[in-house]
Amino acid sequence: MAKTSDKALWIWYPGDFEIWLGNIFNNRRTERGAMFPPFWKQDSHWPCVEFLRRVELDRPETIHIWAEGRFSLKIDDKLQFGEPASYTLPAGKHSVSIKVWNQATPPALFVQSESLPTDARWTVTYEDKIWIDENGVAHGSGIYLRPGSWDFDSPEARPSLFRLPCEPRKAVSCENVGKGGRSILVDFGKETFGYLVLRGVKGRGRVDVFYGESRPEAMDREYCETLDRFEVGEGDFTAPDSKAFRYVMVDLPEGMGVEEISMLYEYLPQDGSRSGSFECSDPEVNEIWKVGAYTMDLTTREFMMDGIKRDRWTWSGDAIQSYLMNYYLRFDSAAVKRTIRQLRGKGPVTSHVNTILDYTFYWFNSIYDYYLYTGDIEFIHEMYPKMEELMEYVLGRLDANSFATGCSDDWVFVDWVDFPMHKRGSLCFEQLLFIKSLETMDICRKLAGKEGGPDYGGLARKVLSRVRKTFWSPEAHAFMHALEPELNPQVTKFPNMFAILYGYVGKKRRQEILRHVMHNPAVPEINTPYMRFYELEALCRCGLQDEVMETIRSYWGGMLKEGATSFWEKYNPEMHGDEHLTMYGRPYGKSLCHAWGASPIYLLGRYSLGVEPLSPGYRTWQVKPSRGGLEWIKGDVPTPFGKIHVEMDGSHVSVTAPEGIGEGVLIAGGRKVPVKPGETTSIRT
């Protein structure tokens, strides 16, 4: 949504810029030099939209118009000649309508004026028509909506020209690894992302470039995941496409030379002064936090992506974790919103989000998370119709039990596992996500002030009750994994930890699950940081912070010991050496910089510093810190009002709240004391 301010912003049909830019973003993926587009439907922006503003002016006013696309200007329903750069409105009531047409990039508008700059007071439609039935209910979505906008606030900042900024970075080492100096390996010291630069090229010819997140990968011409071939001439050369790498091997043909190999680091700017932080008495945990933060910064870009080397797509299940980490790191709400919009795309819905059943449910649930942390009700208004459309698709595919079961062409993902996991039939895990989504729908409908439609709350209760009856095994003391159509004897951590997380079990069952599932060595271990996120969060919910801190140290610390400079897609501590680089049956298939690898950022902020909004946008909140066995911890958690600062050692806890935030409460040492905005509250423990 555009902001209401005196400053004009470029505006467009809501979601359309994200759809267009998202296509550019997702289609940048390559695999060994071949473009690798997503395997799901990609949508387009509306090619012709009308922007409208009604206004009453005390005195004449001149408006200045810029558009991306051809446009027509209608003042008080009268079309004006040509595509005027400006127009002077006399005093009085006016309607200003500007229709912009652009098939190549989203139609966008920028109007500079005192009283009607392009902002949230404008509306926009793509001229779908609506139908109001005899009960006054609107069918179709063809209303004038508030326009979309980012922070493009000058005529020159045309949305279609948007690029992330870059800055030059030098390699930390450079060695000849081939005969006659024609194979050069450079090391940038840590995982990075951007455009390779060859400075001072001599000669002319084809240059082969092999990228590696690891040294072996960059040196393996046959199996490295990404590579480039360039025709390069004398002078300086910058690669046209961005890549992820730590190492780069450059093969030069005979007679060619290069003075220096460096790069342009591409990044999403962040405001460090309002960012989260974490520090404690254990340097290893501090390093884990820093590498997690760097992993998040590398994967938070135009959109939040999974991994920077290979996939480079937006994935809903990965993204919901990025959002949660982001609330404790950068609090970049704009990045969250644009990723949520991009993932949803446009109607008609023809598949689950990313084609994955579970990823549809995470998409719903991420919207309430966003509202809880930011209190941004406008976004609920914007997304609710899109939530309804997706839920209609989900409800149209339920089985006879009202269970959400994978249909043909649905991908039932859950997790990458090293053991045979049943995915046919109805998975308990999917039902829990589905119930949570129904609850989210119920809440968001009320927040959006909508009525009508299915009884989401009632259905959630019905499915939950059926799940409890169907999947809970008193013998196994666990939710069983799958119904296909008989109950399969497999037990996995997945449904059991989500039952704890979502509060679908009481204290007694929680203890049964802890003992018979989470702490049961016969139940297969989780080997991705992805599901570790939920596993550890479930343990935190059970008050097991010491155990969680131990796991953070051994699991993420284990990656650091293997030389990680960003966190990985998957880590199996039992693997050794270059085995860690393999995945998907490929020697360097694994992503060594994967957003879901950074979950300590969330766990340390939410459960160690213990900061949590209790009502949307930190109107009420609590701090319930836990050292998890460390001597001391301290850090900051960003909120819409600034940072909450927390310090804790063996004898005291203190919390400093920013001005303007709602009233908080500090829970520590068996006490519960209020925390006032702008003040520091301390407790001796």
Place this chain on the structure above:
Amino acid sequence: MAKTSDKALWIWYPGDFEIWLGNIFNNRRTERGAMFPPFWKQDSHWPCVEFLRRVELDRPETIHIWAEGRFSLKIDDKLQFGEPASYTLPAGKHSVSIKVWNQATPPALFVQSESLPTDARWTVTYEDKIWIDENGVAHGSGIYLRPGSWDFDSPEARPSLFRLPCEPRKAVSCENVGKGGRSILVDFGKETFGYLVLRGVKGRGRVDVFYGESRPEAMDREYCETLDRFEVGEGDFTAPDSKAFRYVMVDLPEGMGVEEISMLYEYLPQDGSRSGSFECSDPEVNEIWKVGAYTMDLTTREFMMDGIKRDRWTWSGDAIQSYLMNYYLRFDSAAVKRTIRQLRGKGPVTSHVNTILDYTFYWFNSIYDYYLYTGDIEFIHEMYPKMEELMEYVLGRLDANSFATGCSDDWVFVDWVDFPMHKRGSLCFEQLLFIKSLETMDICRKLAGKEGGPDYGGLARKVLSRVRKTFWSPEAHAFMHALEPELNPQVTKFPNMFAILYGYVGKKRRQEILRHVMHNPAVPEINTPYMRFYELEALCRCGLQDEVMETIRSYWGGMLKEGATSFWEKYNPEMHGDEHLTMYGRPYGKSLCHAWGASPIYLLGRYSLGVEPLSPGYRTWQVKPSRGGLEWIKGDVPTPFGKIHVEMDGSHVSVTAPEGIGEGVLIAGGRKVPVKPGETTSIRT
């Protein structure tokens, strides 16, 4: 659908090129120098599509690849490096998949090769996913479809570069109409279309151009419908945008001059040798036919448009008449198909076609017409899913009587009339079009080999029976016009003539309608050639060719006497002089070249020459000629097999059938004789 041939064609997702080009086409409309886009939803092409071909090769073969967009090549599921210009396939079985991404113009592919040139054997998907339910029924439309194509048959003939050809035309007169030779009026002798050319410009400055279909319009700077302002320098200048005109007035600033004002005539090429013709003993009727043919040629372009001056949009109600005339003039099936595709656009359906209730129904009915004349079953297969989607929208908006009634935001058009016509409630006219659409759905479902969905045939019978009970007035001997919710006493020709045309009345009621409605001077006259089309066709169905020929002479002949060089949007014989130029309350609002003005092309071919397909694609057909009071008539009617030639005078009739056509029958002089392909059959009458 792409043709199967050795020759490669550029291919794309079916319908997408029409959608993209249709946006360019429809957005070319201007009103007094302002762009004037349609007031309904415009769609986009899918930005990323996958083309797939499976093939078995006896020996190795090299394929050459061109794409509009970035692409990836996958051979046997393995991605290939970069965007290769060629690839050599070894002998054996292969799958060749090429994914093309292009947000600006439709992703398109051209593959030159002996065994797998891009043609109808390729398939294409936009990667929507489908869901096969437990009964094996596919939900969603995400199957690989046959690609779309036109006749772009070389690597250079990139679809996005498509433009209609132009040729230079000189003005027939040129006069100075302003002081000092600075206002120049040129006359091109007749209605025309294209780009204004200023040759030998001297000086530099702003040139104002006023276009007119009439002399008064071009000379009226304040009220002419279209105008341009150009900054022109020394030399030759061609206007960037096309316009319709006969007269052009050019205002030059002081100090500027121009040697010659001419134009580039833009046109859709047609093959005259396979076109229809008509000649008779009356030179006036011959002139009517010629001016009608020219009107059709001017309005048949990238798509079939309504009028070339003002609207310049595709309109379904106008188009269905253009299609029917086309079957008797150019038999340009490609132009019909691309207009039908463009009008339908993409899902989701958010309004009626052109927002008009009646225009949705004409869209359905035009598809069966097309099949009847061409026998092109492929097109039924292509369109049926889109027909179903639109009919679902229609059925979702029926009232309690199952009548199709205009909802809020629907435009109920019927005709431009000079009398107060009721449009509220349920119109009998709309119900008849609706019933015919349901019948069309029923037929096309069978043709497409589909099952399931609503019982269209049963619903058609139910609604027809209810219409007969509700609207037929034994007192008025007529179908009454409107139910709102009581029967309105108004009688119009509209429902009554459609009841005759669609065969919804028996002989007795037909006679009642003829006497009490069609020949009843108390019933308001029709003043548009648009509804005259159906009125005269209904009279022909009643055997009243003499009366129809008389009307053609007086009504269309009347326009010729007023100086028409193409036929008009509306003609009221009671108006005089410049009054004929007015419409919509504007002095030059009327279109003087309007496709629906050309209906004699259809009437003379179908009811004078009397040629009519009886089964699809002229598998069986008849010639039932009628001189309508003329001494002799002769002419040609194009078919998929070539032309049927008909001659008739007072004593004999002869028909020559082309080779390859099905068996025909000649009905004349009370006899009915077979006409064999490639032979001439004559009857003495």
